[in-house]
Amino acid sequence: MSTKIRAALIQCKVGKDRQENLKNASKLIALAKEKGGELIALPECFNSPYGTNFFNEYAEEIPNGPSSKMLSDSAKKHKIHLIGGTIPEKDGNKIYNTCTVWNPDGNMIAKYRKIHLFDIDIPGGITFKESDILSAGNKMETFLVKDIKIGLGICYDMRFEELAKLYRLSGCKLLIYPGAFNMTTGPMHWELIQRSRANDNQLYVVSISPARGEKGYISWGHSQVTDPWGKVLAKAGHEEEIIYADIDANECDKVRQQIPIENQRRLDIYNTVSTCKSKI
Numbered sequence: 709m710s711t712k713i714r715a716a717l718i719q720c721k722v723g724k725d726r727q728e729n730l731k732n733a734s735k736l737i738a739l740a741k742e743k744g745g746e747l748i749a750l751p752e753c754f755n756s757p758y759g760t761n762f763f764n765e766y767a768e769e770i771p772n773g774p775s776s777k778m779l780s781d782s783a784k785k786h787k788i789h790l791i792g793g794t795i796p797e798k799d800g801n802k803i804y805n806t807c808t809v810w811n812p813d814g815n816m817i818a819k820y821r822k823i824h825l826f827d828i829d830i831p832g833g834i835t836f837k838e839s840d841i842l843s844a845g846n847k848m849e850t851f852l853v854k855d856i857k858i859g860l861g862i863c864y865d866m867r868f869e870e871l872a873k874l875y876r877l878s879g880c881k882l883l884i885y886p887g888a889f890n891m892t893t894g895p896m897h898w899e900l901i902q903r904s905r906a907n908d909n910q911l912y913v914v915s916i917s918p919a920r921g922e923k924g925y926i927s928w929g930h931s932q933v934t935d936p937w938g939k940v941l942a943k944a945g946h947e948e949e950i951i952y953a954d955i956d957a958n959e960c961d962k963v964r965q966q967i968p969i970e971n972q973r974r975l976d977i978y979n980t981v982s983t984c985k986s987k988i
């Protein structure tokens with residue numbers, strides 16, 4: 709059983725020039741591979757600024773667009789598993805916020821559309837309404853790398869504990885969330901939520917943010933890897949950087965054995981997530 713993998717999280721700068729964004733991402737993927745990354749991940753909206761006024765202009769069909777091509781070529785060239793952050797995806801007259809995953813042959817092995825759209829209103833803080841322009845996905849998505857089952861979510865999805873629980877119940881040991889929290893919610897919730905999902909479900913949680921910009925939607929940064937004990941293994945600052953962490957899925961089994969909450973749940977008293985229909 710191969711349960712160990714070196715993850716590299718690319719917290720790249722994202723600007724208005726799509727070609728430049730792709731070039732920069734491609735260069736950083738090569739660097740991450742050089743430093744031993746096997747599972748390399750990009751942030752939410754790595755090809756486009758994050759904002760409802762940009763999604764339409766930057767949306768691409770998957771796998772036909774230039775971003776998919778760069779991801780496929782990079783995965784194949786460097787013989788890596790590549791989490792393609794997210795891009796605005798055009799499908800007919802709909803736009804989704806979509807994460808793709810590519811294997812070392814350059815084939816797309818998973819595609820996930822953000823299920824929970826980021827619609828919030830914090831007066832004096834941030835108001836955002838993804839649903840003005842985006843459609844929500846309706847399907848959970850998992851894939852296997854070595855012997856590690858991995859579940860996907862995108863940013864706001866990490867706030868929904870049922871989603872993480874369903875992934876855990878389906879056997880996931882690692883959850884990956886490309887995400888771009890902001891200067892209001894980032895300091896309050898970014899680390900807390902990830903440690904909560906990791907601790908509740910006794911699995912690794914990885915998040916990848918864009919680097920902090922200066923104008924428009926300002927991302928919080930601080931890409932993070934949390935282990936199944938809830939401990940933060942690696943955390944970026946807010947500028948462009950790559951962080952690395954060694955993940956060993958056996959660690960999940962250890963925690964689950966030593967603190968066996970999975971078998972201790974009182975489903976005779978509460979029965980919430982276990983009755984949901986999981987679509988994975």
Ligand SMILES: NC(=O)CC(=O)C(=O)O
Pocket residue numbers: 826862863864865867888889890893894
């Ligand atoms: N941008 C998001 O999807 C989520 C976010 O910033 C938050 O939940 O806060």
